[in-house]
Amino acid sequence: DAGITQSPRYKITETGRQVTLMCHQTWSHSYMFWYRQDLGHGLRLIYYSAAADITDKGEVPDGYVVSRSKTENFPLTLESATRSQTSVYFCASKWGSTAGANVLTFGAGSRLTVL
Amino acid sequence: DQQVKQNSPSLSVQEGRISILNCDYTNSMFDYFLWYKKYPAEGPTFLISISSIKDKNEDGRFTVFLNKSAKHLSLHIVPSQPGDSAVYFCAASDSGTYKYIFGTGTRLKVLA
Numbered sequence: 731d732a733g734i735t736q737s738p739r740y741k742i743t744e745t746g747r748q749v750t751l752m753c754h755q756t757w758s759h760s761y762m763f764w765y766r767q768d769l770g771h772g773l774r775l776i777y778y779s780a781a782a783d784i785t786d787k788g789e790v791p792d793g794y795v796v797s798r799s800k801t802e803n804f805p806l807t808l809e810s811a812t813r814s815q816t817s818v819y820f821c822a823s824k825w826g827s828t829a830g831a832n833v834l835t836f837g838a839g840s841r842l843t844v845l
Numbered sequence: 846d847q848q849v850k851q852n853s854p855s856l857s858v859q860e861g862r863i864s865i866l867n868c869d870y871t872n873s874m875f876d877y878f879l880w881y882k883k884y885p886a887e888g889p890t891f892l893i894s895i896s897s898i899k900d901k902n903e904d905g906r907f908t909v910f911l912n913k914s915a916k917h918l919s920l921h922i923v924p925s926q927p928g929d930s931a932v933y934f935c936a937a938s939d940s941g942t943y944k945y946i947f948g949t950g951t952r953l954k955v956l957a
Contacts, residue, residue, distance in 0.1 A: 761943060763944070763945070765947070770949065771949060772851070772934060772947050772948050772949035772950045773889070773934060773936075773947035773950075774947070775944060775945065775946065775947075778943075778944050780943065786944075788944060789946070820888055820889070822888075832877050832879070832894065832938060832940075833879065833891050833894065834879070834881075834891070834936075834945060835891070836881075836888030836889045836890070837888050838886075838887060838888045839886075839887070839888050
């Protein structure tokens, strides 16, 4: 399927476990992003990437790890999940850095619950 | 420190009337702004954008206004429709860093 897909859509895990959220896009967009959505905080940027093997921290990176070995994939890993990481996670991408390429396209989200 | 703020968590408007959603930012380096709409259990979808070289951009029922001196932008929806009921996020970007900072969102309810 064309577009940007996230998996799993729903995940329940326990404190201390490792969890990986997957993000895959079929457009060969250069830029990819991870956000989390929490009540009262809106969408907060966790990590972003300008290209394969180039990643950078966003507003709330602590407790998360990302990698980007291929342009189309941008997995987000919680190495030791905590209850405060219960959230809805959104992956997004855009193709370039110019003004005309500045529209982010989002995936449908992954709802993570940490017990 | 919240660089992009939407101070109204919610807004209710009658169908057919104008909806005005506001957004303030603090970083003077921001030069590109976007509005997104989000329905429950879906990802945000792009609505309209504006560059800092403009002060207004229109797309059908949606108009975004930018006041750079006040570091303020607003989204006008005219006329409002029940299908517009959603959470609206504004976002700002500094083209030097290409990352986007979002506001906390405003939940719009359009009453039939």
